[in-house]
Amino acid sequence: MSPRDLLHDPCWQGKDLGQPLPDATHAVSMTLPRWQDVIAYEEKDPACRKALQTIYPRFGLHPLLQELSVQMAVDGLTAWPFSTEAAARAAQAHCQRQEPDGHTRLTRDETLVALHTDASTSPHAKAFWQHTGLGASSRQAAVALGRESAPAPATAEAARTAVRQRLAAIHGIEAHRISLHPAGMAGLHAALSAIQSLKPNRPTLQLGFPYVDVLKQPQVVFHGGELLQGNNLEELKDALERRDPAAVIVELPSNPLLRCVDLPAVAELAHRHGIPVIADDTIGTGLNLRALPHVDLIFTSLTKSFAGRGDVMAGSLLVSPHSPWSDQLLTAISPVARLADGDAIALEEASRDVDQRVPQLDANALALAERLERHPAVARVQHPKDCPHFLALMRPDGGHGCLLSLELKQGEAKASRVYDALRVCKGPSLGTSFTLACPYTQLAHYDELGWAAECGVPSHLLRVSVGLEDPGELWERFRDALDA
Template sequence: MSGTETRNLLLEPRWRAAELGAPMPDSTHAASACLPLWEHNIRYEEGDPQVVDRLRAAYPRFCLHPLVRQLCRQVFGAEGAGLIFPTVRCAERAAAHVRNRGGAVTELIPVAGTGATGVRVPSDDFGRLKEYWQHAGEIVSSRAAESLLSGSVAAVTETESRRAVRGRFARYGGCAEDVAWLFPSGMAAIACVWRAIRRLDPQRPTVQFGFPYVDTLKIQQRFHPQAWHFLPRGDAGDLERLAGLLQSQSISALFCETPTNPLLTMPDLAALRRLADEHGFLLIVDDTLAAVINDNPLPWADAVATSLTKYFSGQGDVLAGGLRLNQQRPTADRLRAAVEAEFEELLCDADAEVLERNSRDVAERVQVINRNAAELSERLSRHPAVQHVYYPAATSADTGRGGLMSIVLRSAAERTAGVFDRLQVCKGPNLGTSFTLCCPYTILAHYTELDDVEAVGVSRWLLRISVGTEPLEDLWGRFAAALDGV
């Protein structure tokens, strides 16, 4: 990868077969790589080295960044022998997860003079360790690895950039700065509040309400004590099922998304709040797809987690997350104390600096994306090749419905691969960038469980579209040409 290229992905998207594996954006620290053909996505999921070895970037929780791999080789002497975590507490949690999953940890290895700590495992247990890295999101970022490889500390200090990001996140998120926390990924924010819940209530199960982003459910399913219920549709029927469940069993917390990924449904937060108050559980909301700028769920929730990697940053070259607390809830003091007991500042200064710079225009950028997405969803819904468009419904107080949508085509099994291959927008995972992205989401997120997710309404042929800031007519022309077979 080269950080010197300056290709403008708004004007020259990466979509051609020859661009397989190219970073998006052109940066050493890009969080996505081009998977331009339908078959590339299938072969990526199947581990085909002719695809995997071409990747010059990848989402850092799922695939180790080359700088992170280099750091691991330096510390452990080989790849697949362990992972480096930002602090000893993170490393200890990762080691405990490996043991809880039936594996073994041979040792913790301090990275001299840095605070970062390695967890060495037998090769057979590396997958269990990688689970923690992916689900908990307490990763060493590419910028942190760059510092560590140079013999420097990946500094985590109270810089002006960190204060500016925290203040911006709190202001747009509707809370005070002292109840807003920053993390190295959105999943690290989810994992922190999950641990806080377990600190307050070690045994009672949690509930996942609505089909979620994959790792939020995996935390509940795989992290000790693995006590959970899953109501995958998150609709009125699931509300009734939840109410029935609560008559016979108490729960510690309920997790949901507003809107959900990838079906863009909106849970009834008012109804969930009434049930939470009646039955004494915490309501935790992930509002990543609301982009912080749009509808704010904090008044209904006890806490709200956000991936700042997405719309808040908008450039796809830094991972970060945020958590904010509703101080008006009766449980706020207890939850705050538990979060603070679990929290560590892990977002390194170099990443905070990039995030601050990227997020300066977040409000203006998201409004452009909102307008583009609303119009694109209307046009797609009228196109004869499109069977269904998943996009949040308009409300009377519509402040913007975000930039994510999903579509399923008519005769999807026969047509989807061809349409995807022809589509001239950037193609790969991630979302919320200023440039439009499209990916076969179900293939990438649920390849080993396609029948299961189709049973709850998520088509294996679903295309997820993250709309960017391109001129609308240019953007529509790209989709119309792909749909029309041009």
């Protein structure tokens, strides 16, 4: 783990720009400590980008993958490393659909397969990489470059088995209903691929303001996706009849507004129309929510609260035993890439304390949300405790998740000052043991801030993933920043 104690010595100042979070080879986040750094990152400012020692793995190539890409490059083409030929061919097919006259080719080395793209197809390869999470991992790159030893296959398989059993115990289902993937979005890719066996070549319907790639993957990689705001069941009924979607997709809760749809009512209506429901429970977690009776598939980014360390990418896909299509979906799920050996071992080690760690994260987030609501500078706090539909899904001993969002009364001018003064780690991702804050809308929707604002997500919204710091000390940090 990180040699820097991020609970007590967070990366929050200008001098920390670009530091990996945590300070580890395979960190999945990086420090963007000031508002101006976030803008510079989005504007692709060369000085900012040069300072980054890593990047969120789906948003770009990890330094080890960049090095491997250069090593695998041929004929001046850009190389995109994948762990399997099936994943590389899926990326190639996407590029060819988007740019039929472009040039692509595949090559293989001892362990990985590279998709090579020309200038016209590279943007589409990058989009596939981001939206699906199917690219090779930094640990696979480290092995391919000779920086790390390949794990023993038997050890890795034992780790995968242990993780599936851990998830099965959380959800109360059989382990064979769970598959593991290189990222949460790769779990969604497997879900959308399996849904094709039920309703081929149909768009999806997303309910509520979406996490960007949950919406973009169906829209860009599959057969389209429509977004339906609000929780009006009559509007949903009309949309189901008008679009006949392949599936309804919901987030439990949504990111960053932290709201749930009326899941039992939505599922009943969708199933009545013969349409399956796919849920993302990354934020709410299976420890807190009982969603399986209502949904057909659940995908989760295990990178987040399940692992908690911020140094491993992984995802899962669960087939509900209550689904009327349970057997068909189990047969149809055929991932094009599985969780890599090194990542499986890291995930198993990191998640051993998930039963104890997640409830503490949840309790700390609730305590901070309640204190923030009473501060005179705060206009609104978004937290699942205020969503009756979330509360209706909670397990008797469940919590609300580790995430909250806040808006300040003086808008972006105040938000930027508070963000700069806030003494917590600052960057993308969530669910880490250390608190992690970011101006979410700026990072996720920089090119569509007006649209996000129309959806109730202002440009100055701050999202906070609450960690394991002492709650009293953490509040002092927030109070000091708000009073600055």
